[in-house]
Amino acid sequence: MRRRWVKVVAITVVVLAVLFTVADRVAVHYADQEATRLAADKYGYRNTTDGHLDVSIEGFPFLTQAFSQDFGHVALNAEKFTIDTTDNAQGGYLPVERLRIDLHGVRVTSLTARSAEANLATGTLTLSYEALSGVVTRLAHAGGPLRISQAEGSAGQAARVRITGTAGGRASDGTGTLLAQGNEISLSLPGAARPTATWRVQLPENVGFTAARATPDGVRVSLAGHLVNLGSSRFTR
Numbered sequence: 379m380r381r382r383w384v385k386v387v388a389i390t391v392v393v394l395a396v397l398f399t400v401a402d403r404v405a406v407h408y409a410d411q412e413a414t415r416l417a418a419d420k421y422g423y424r425n426t427t428d429g430h431l432d433v434s435i436e437g438f439p440f441l442t443q444a445f446s447q448d449f450g451h452v453a454l455n456a457e458k459f460t461i462d463t464t465d466n467a468q469g470g471y472l473p474v475e476r477l478r479i480d481l482h483g484v485r486v487t488s489l490t491a492r493s494a495e496a497n498l499a500t501g502t503l504t505l506s507y508e509a510l511s512g513v514v515t516r517l518a519h520a521g522g523p524l525r526i527s528q529a530e531g532s533a534g535q536a537a538r539v540r541i542t543g544t545a546g547g548r549a550s551d552g553t554g555t556l557l558a559q560g561n562e563i564s565l566s567l568p569g570a571a572r573p574t575a576t577w578r579v580q581l582p583e584n585v586g587f588t589a590a591r592a593t594p595d596g597v598r599v600s601l602a603g604h605l606v607n608l609g610s611s612r613f614t615r
Contacts, residue, residue: 413452421580423456423477430457447486452496454479461577464562469516472563472577473509475596478502479582481606496606499585505563506596507539510556514541514565517575528592529553537590537597541567558587558599583607 463470483497524543552568564573585603
């Protein structure tokens with residue numbers, strides 16, 4: 379009789395554990411969708427037909443995090459969206475290959491206002507040389523295509539890039555600079571006194587670029603922030 383009772387209890391515990399896991403996964407899936415929708419509306423990371431945006435709340439169980447209004451890790455991944463120049467130059471749109479932001483210590487600060495804050499944010503933004511070549515060619519308006527490739531000498535927030543081709547009827551072959559500061563990225567062509575173009579990226583408040591580096595595959599821009607204000611939050615209700 380005792381063995382039967384133990385067996386019944388064990389089965390009950392397993393069933394309850396399975397039901398809790400299923401409920402937890404359903405709840406986190408819904409929360410992820412809501413967070414993704416909010417990020418799309420607030421930051422514009424899904425403004426192309428082939429773009430992708432995903433916000434995922436990490437950690438298990440999700441329900442205990444939701445009840446405490448405290449989330450250990452929230453990851454945002456966006457791919458193939460565009461950013462515009464600060465002066466809305468014709469043809470100045472720049473495709474972003476990918477953006478990842480990791481938010482640590484996310485806490486809901488107000489249930490009524492649905493606002494949240496992250497203790498720490500880290501991440502990277504990647505620009506392909508193909509996208510950079512395309513935008514400088516469009517902005518040049520005259521001459522043949524311009525090509526941007528890796529150059530040695532990245533330091534701090536300035537990545538060195540090589541620019542070759544024809545612009546304004548003159549051959550160009552030299553080293554330019556891609557500077558990442560705050561939430562803006564500026565590109566200067568060889569010999570130019572002022573940046574050829576500056577683009578602004580919508581980032582969460584208190585997040586900014588910290589470094590830029592030219593790699594074989596593109597320019598990799600690092601970002602970080604503390605006490606990050608996420609504005610309205612829909613991670614929980």
